[in-house]
Amino acid sequence: MIKAVIAASALVVAAPALAETHTIAPGEGAQERLQEALILAKPGDVIALEAGRYSLTDGLSLFVDGVTVQGAGMDKSVLDFSDQQGSGEGLLVTSDGVTLRDFAVENAKGDGIKSKGADQIIYDRLRVEWTNGPDANNGAYGIYPVEARDIVVQDSYVRGASDAGIYVGQSEKIIVRRNRVVENVAGIEIENSNRAEVTENLATLNTGGILVFDLPGLPKVGGGDVLVARNAVIDNNTDNFAPEGNIVASVPAGTGVMVMANTGVVLSDNMLVNNKTSQIMLIAYNQPYEDERYQPRPVNVQVKDNIYGSGGTQPDFPGGDLLAAALGGALPPVLTDGLHQGLHLEDSIPALSLGLTQVGQPLSQASPVPWTPAELEPFPQLRAVQLPASMAARLN
């Protein structure tokens, strides 16, 4: 008898509780019904959002591991935060193994969807949008995973973020693929992160298309091992509408891909068209800082097999127009402040250096010179990002 009881309880432990689907409909009380479902969900459960518009007055949050929030489509199930009165984001996730799929977040007062410390998260086929388009009063980040490892953001659409459409910060092992980011200040930003693959995205009509940044003074510094490949980075010439004080407020309109600090960045097989300041820009962090861990320069950057369209015709920095005129009407596709270490420029295109020699030197001291490649050691290969098997299964 005792043996049988033990066997039975072992069975209970081994077999995961049957996953349940909790279906939520829009309408009266949606705020409370949806939030309650997110609180009471058990690992493995699905919160299904029926098609329709959910009018919400407060931020939502999910703290249970392994939950899927599944809508009827990014244009069908819409979480509408136009009347939001509290919280710093539309949806906050802090648990691991969460899947967010097929719904939209509109007009959140702060960030759109934030996940903090949420490992193995999948953002799939989402739309995060500020429907009025570029506006300094829009929320900062559309899709915003931070302080986590194993992150996938794919097949999503973000428009109108006053900082970055898709922002991944202080994280590791990141895949951002097949998204469309339109009319944000930064389309995609990878910041203070390691091992990221940004591939097959369309970044257009932003101020800057794709940014790879590392900043001092944060809990995690030393970003690098970032692949930016097979993206279409087109017409990112929208005037910078970021509130001053933020690092992206300093990004010139007309930036295609920008690398600041970071060690080990590959920019390959991208299509870079009509970004009017520069298709590719490499700069050092030029503000004062006190952080002994920090490396302010871009180190080991490989540029190869990209396709370059027109661009560089209206550089958005002081003296940029004169510089372009002096160079025949346009800056070359690659622009560096001169402070990088190890630029592996393997494409047969010209590059321009602003000739700075010290980190922190103001741009007014620039003495532009054509930049010519030096002999370098072969570029070290980046390791491909391998997702845990359980996560790969959720992607199918």
Added chain:
Amino acid sequence: MIRSAAILGAAALALAGTLAARATVLNLPAVHDEAVMEGMPRSLSDFRFFDDLSRQLPNDNVIGYRLNTALYSDGADKLRFIYLPEGTKLEAQGQGLLKFPVGAAIIKTFAFGEGEDRRLIETRVLLHREGGWTALPYKWNEEQTEATLALAGARLALTRPDGKAISYRVPNMNQCATCHSIDGEIIPIGPKSRNLPFTWQANLHRVGDLRGSSPELSKDGQSVGWPLLPHWEHRDQVNIDAIARAYLDVNCAHCHQPGGSASNSGLDLRWEQDDPHAIGIRKPPVAAGRGAGGHKVSIAPGDPDASILLYRMQSTEPGVAMPELSRSTVDDEGVAVIRQWIAGMGQ
């Protein structure tokens, strides 16, 4: 008998906050330990924390307390209680959080108005269970006879005693955890030795409900061995640096510290942090977005109006306002203190 109970209850209430009132004279059922340890009781009365729920008269082993400097919650008054199961004690661990035994609870009722006009709005309970702390919010009914579990929180239109109409937010269960978490674990925030009145700690120690080093009185019998946060009501009489840092510790540091909900900002506003950059002096924002308000640093010494920290304290707009939760009005007193503190910093 009923009358004497009421009188005793009133006496207990009067003492709440200054004395450990662990009366055993009343013949009422004890606190319901099973409700503390398991499940999500639907009603606040299920716990039996109070002899008289509406009047907030505590049951046996439920001790009232107050804090030297408290979190601003739209100006609500807070009635605070600790439940200690029979035979258990609190333990001091230096100046930080008191250590609570499993089975203990912290109960905080939010109210507006005085005397007969007092309206109880919500009661938040933190339950110390085997697996850690659980936070549950309860919303009071119109009749003021019961508070009911409000897992998903609520938004209430209220008029404060000063006549101001506010949209008051009862946090949902997750929002409780947003502030009450370090490294993903739910923990209490308020009852730190450094923020509890000296006399309260000394009394608890005397009656045996508190052990550990905390109220080991110094020779003059006037201190607990480390500086206590100043009393907010006496802020005009204390050093501006101390009262400002106390305010930031209590109102901001539960998120803005390593492991807290805002750890990624790199801002650490705890009382014990002494690195100027970490507390925001000349620190550029990270993910503030429009919350930066066009300002370049969290604290610009000598220039309050160029400081992001003060800008966000003065806003009520979601996405800008700090703290993000449970505040729909500006804390004018807090703003005045922080303004004076920043203005007085050498540039």
